[in-house]
Amino acid sequence: MACVVIAVALALIANGVGFGAGTIMISPLPIVVGAFLLGAGVTALFRPRRSPGLRTQDVMIGSLLSAVRDLPDGWQAMDPVTGQILQLRRDRGMITLVVVEPLSDDPVLERAAMMTYYLLGGFGRPVPAPLNRYVAPLHEQDGESMPWRQARQELKMADMTGTAYATPEELAELHDLALRVITRSEPDQ
Numbered sequence: 028m029a030c031v032v033i034a035v036a037l038a039l040i041a042n043g044v045g046f047g048a049g050t051i052m053i054s055p056l057p058i059v060v061g062a063f064l065l066g067a068g069v070t071a072l073f074r075p076r077r078s079p080g081l082r083t084q085d086v087m088i089g090s091l092l093s094a095v096r097d098l099p100d101g102w103q104a105m106d107p108v109t110g111q112i113l114q115l116r117r118d119r120g121m122i123t124l125v126v127v128e129p130l131s132d133d134p135v136l137e138r139a140a141m142m143t144y145y146l147l148g149g150f151g152r153p154v155p156a157p158l159n160r161y162v163a164p165l166h167e168q169d170g171e172s173m174p175w176r177q178a179r180q181e182l183k184m185a186d187m188t189g190t191a192y193a194t195p196e197e198l199a200e201l202h203d204l205a206l207r208v209i210t211r212s213e214p215d216q
Contacts, residue, residue: 032068036061077156084156084195087202092153094209095124106208113208121149124205140164145193145201157192158201161185 038061077085095102100117114125124145144161148154161181185191193201 032064032071036064036068080195081156084158084198085153087198088147088156088158089153091124091202091205092122092148094205095122095147098209104208106204107211108207109204111204113205119149122147124201126201126204156198158198159191160193160197162190 095115098115100115103112103114105112110129112127112129114127116123116125124147126143126145128141128143142163144163146154146159
C-alpha cells in the first residue's frame, strides 16, 4: 500500500512540472499534493511494526475502555473476591481507572492502602500499549486531580525507575478484575 502511495505521489509531482516551448511550466497544486503523499507513503513504509504482545495488550485496553465507557464519573464498586475497590474518573477528556487496595491486616506487612491509577484512554480512543500506571498511598490523595506539570513529573520519574508501565500480567489481572466487578456487583454511588 505504501509503495502505491509513493508511486501516485511521484506521478503527481511529475504531472505538476511540464515542458513546453523551451520553458518549464510549474503547477503548484499537484506538486504540493504529491509531496504530501510522498511523505505519507515513506512514513507508512518505514514505521515500526508492533509486536504481537503489544497488539494483544491493545485489544485488552480497548476492551477495558469499552466496558467502562458508559459508566458515570465517580462510579465505584467493590470486588467481592479480593476486596479491592474499582473507581472510574473522568478528567479533561481522559478516562482513568483507579484500583484501591485495602489495608493489610497482617502486622508483618505493615502496608498502607495503595491506589493504582491506569490511564485507559481519552477523547473516545484507547491509549496504545503499554498501559501507563501511577501508584500512590491512599492517604496521599485528596480526590483532586493533580496539575499537568506535576503529572508530567510523576510520569517522568516513574519512567526513569521502570515503574511507569503495567506488565502484561498486571494488565490481564486488571482486565479480569474490571470485568468481574462490572458484571457481578452493584455500583455504589
